Amino acid sequence: MNENKYRNTKQREQILNILLKDKSHPTASDIYDKMKVQFPDLSLGTVYRNLNILVEQGKIQKLDFGSTYDHYDGNCCYHSHFVCRQCKKVYDLGCIEDDIEKVQQTTNHKIESCLKKYYGVCENCL
Amino acid sequence: MNENKYRNTKQREQILNILLKDKSHPTASDIYDKMKVQFPDLSLGTVYRNLNILVEQGKIQKLDFGSTYDHYDGNCCYHSHFVCRQCKKVYDLGCIEDDIEKVQQTTNHKIESCLKKYYGVCENCL
DNA sequence: TCCCTTATTAGTAATCGTTACGATTATTAT
DNA sequence: ATAATAATCGTAACGATTACTAATAAGGGA
Numbered sequence: 208m209n210e211n212k213y214r215n216t217k218q219r220e221q222i223l224n225i226l227l228k229d230k231s232h233p234t235a236s237d238i239y240d241k242m243k244v245q246f247p248d249l250s251l252g253t254v255y256r257n258l259n260i261l262v263e264q265g266k267i268q269k270l271d272f273g274s275t276y277d278h279y280d281g282n283c284c285y286h287s288h289f290v291c292r293q294c295k296k297v298y299d300l301g302c303i304e305d306d307i308e309k310v311q312q313t314t315n316h317k318i319e320s321c322l323k324k325y326y327g328v329c330e331n332c333l
Numbered sequence: 334m335n336e337n338k339y340r341n342t343k344q345r346e347q348i349l350n351i352l353l354k355d356k357s358h359p360t361a362s363d364i365y366d367k368m369k370v371q372f373p374d375l376s377l378g379t380v381y382r383n384l385n386i387l388v389e390q391g392k393i394q395k396l397d398f399g400s401t402y403d404h405y406d407g408n409c410c411y412h413s414h415f416v417c418r419q420c421k422k423v424y425d426l427g428c429i430e431d432d433i434e435k436v437q438q439t440t441n442h443k444i445e446s447c448l449k450k451y452y453g454v455c456e457n458c459l
Numbered sequence: 460t461c462c463c464t465t466a467t468t469a470g471t472a473a474t475c476g477t478t479a480c481g482a483t484t485a486t487t488a489t
Numbered sequence: 490a491t492a493a494t495a496a497t498c499g500t501a502a503c504g505a506t507t508a509c510t511a512a513t514a515a516g517g518g519a
Contacts, residue, residue: 218496218497275475275476276476298442316451323447327442341516
């Protein structure tokens with residue numbers, strides 16, 4: 208009896224591998240392009256479906272940077288992001304001190320987590 | 334001679350008024366529904382076009398909460414948002430101490446601004 | 460006030476990232 | 490090996506947003 212309702216497929220495994228290695232926060236289309244070599248018959252729908260499954264499994268994160276595309280991140284540890292307003296690249300920022308406790312003092316809502324995005328100009332564009 | 338390339342229209346004025354009063358971060362469709370009474374012939378495209386113009390003018394803010402819809406906010410002062418994972422409502426959080434200086438110490442990118450979203454359960458759902 | 464220029468509008472079609480569907484294939488438990 | 494059923498590919502559909510077009514209207518100048 209398999210407790211897991213999901214099966215293991217080469218496609219999903221490869222998508223996860225790419226996201227664990229690639230720190231550039233690729234889109235579904237980026238991942239599709241990378242996989243086309245190894246899987247010439249790959250369908251874009253397969254990429255989207257597996258990305259949603261991996262998010263549901265908590266193995267990857269979906270990120271929204273205001274772009275029309277969704278971006279994905281294999282790093283599920285808490286970390287902030289930096290978006291360059293010139294080249295539009297998205298960089299990871301290291302773990303920094305959390306301010307949830309401080310903010311919790313100011314509201315009656317129960318805060319569980321937070322996402323922080325920093326904007327500016329990246330060191331390459333400076 | 335008008336320095337401003339934009340003209341004043343009742344529709345755009347009304348969209349801005351709604352956003353200045355409405356703190357619920359409405360979508361384009363929400364705004365469209367509210368205006369239909371006063372402007373029966375209003376086109377949804379007009380709402381979208383004016384929202385983009387108002388963002389360009391810096392009079393409103395476009396927000397992304399991971400939903401498929403874009404949300405708009407008439408409050409352009411710096412403030413954080415709280416998203417309830419149950420009712421999906423988005424609340425404003427008051428201005429809190431900024432941590433940009435602290436984060437700036439950890440990176441070579443030039444940070445100019447930041448956006449913070451907090452997630453949890455709102456006081457109504459608790 | 461009456462033009463004239465052109466931004467804006469309403470209505471509709473197109474765009475495009477994402478999701479859904481259906482027949483076929485592949486995984487996994489027995 | 491077989492049966493049950495996820496997963497796949499290919500394609501169609503979906504839906505939020507944008508683009509297009511002819512008609513309208515804002516607003517500056519005569």
